[in-house]
Amino acid sequence: MSANTEQTYRNPDEVAKVIRFAIEHLEPKLSEWLLIEYSHAVRIAGRGRVVITNVKKPAERRKLQRFVRVESRGVAELFPRSRLLVLDPRARKSLCPTDVGEDTVMVVGGILGDDPPQGRTEKLLSSRLRRVKRRNLGKEQLSIDGTVYVAKQIAEGKQLEEIPLVCEIEIRVAPGCSVVLPFTYPLRQGRPLISPRLVAYLKRKGVRF
Numbered sequence: 001m002s003a004n005t006e007q008t009y010r011n012p013d014e015v016a017k018v019i020r021f022a023i024e025h026l027e028p029k030l031s032e033w034l035l036i037e038y039s040h041a042v043r044i045a046g047r048g049r050v051v052i053t054n055v056k057k058p059a060e061r062r063k064l065q066r067f068v069r070v071e072s073r074g075v076a077e078l079f080p081r082s083r084l085l086v087l088d089p090r091a092r093k094s095l096c097p098t099d100v101g102e103d104t105v106m107v108v109g110g111i112l113g114d115d116p117p118q119g120r121t122e123k124l125l126s127s128r129l130r131r132v133k134r135r136n137l138g139k140e141q142l143s144i145d146g147t148v149y150v151a152k153q154i155a156e157g158k159q160l161e162e163i164p165l166v167c168e169i170e171i172r173v174a175p176g177c178s179v180v181l182p183f184t185y186p187l188r189q190g191r192p193l194i195s196p197r198l199v200a201y202l203k204r205k206g207v208r209f
């Protein structure tokens with residue numbers, strides 16, 4: 001990123017056309033699973049519309065810079081609070097199209113799913129962003145990329161209730177062997193929206209819960 005990044009982000013006329021999502025990296029390690037979700041989220045939102053913030057480790061920044069804007073600073077340092085809207089399953093209100101203005105930056109936790117959910121978005125993100133709007137996309141836990149997909153649809157005018165979701169998906173990883181992902185996924189053309197790279201990863205690793 002250029003040295004004048006902060007100034008650029010603070011200029012609403014410029015940024016309104018650019019950043020729509022900030023993914024605040026909050027896991028201690030950039031695992032392969034997380035990298036796959038980030039990369040899919042960027043494809044869904046559009047490369048120029050996302051910044052991954054709070055990436056403290058230079059090696060992790062280098063990996064991410066191959067496909068997305070990256071910042072070592074946290075989202076609170078980069079944008080005025082009035083522009084931020086945190087997506088948090090524990091928020092009281094659900095996101096609706098009128099919540100998202102031209103210069104709104106929707107903040108997604110760079111946090112992997114927990115089963116059961118531990119409320120880490122609230123603990124690690126919302127509680128640190130006081131006086132910032134918080135909205136849920138339902139009470140169930142979506143993936144990072146699924147969150148970006150659903151929030152984008154709402155920003156484009158859909159109501160949350162109009163977006164089909166499925167709770168829990170089962171992926172066959174080998175003959176007679178499957179993995180259940182205990183998270184909620186949006187359906188696109190009747191099929192759960194999941195990164196093909198994540199499916200390949202699960203098949204390779206045979207990940208179990």
Ligand SMILES: C[S@@+](CC[C@H](N)C(=O)[O-])C[C@H]1O[C@@H](n2cnc3c(N)ncnc32)[C@H](O)[C@@H]1O
Nearest residue numbers: 087088089108109113117118119120121137142
């Ligand atoms: C895989 S989720 C992690 C949720 C975390 N385990 C928790 O209990 O808060 C990653 C991020 O997607 C967003 N997210 C997931 N489900 C959501 C929902 N139902 N409503 C709003 N945001 C959601 C949040 O920003 C969250 O930090």
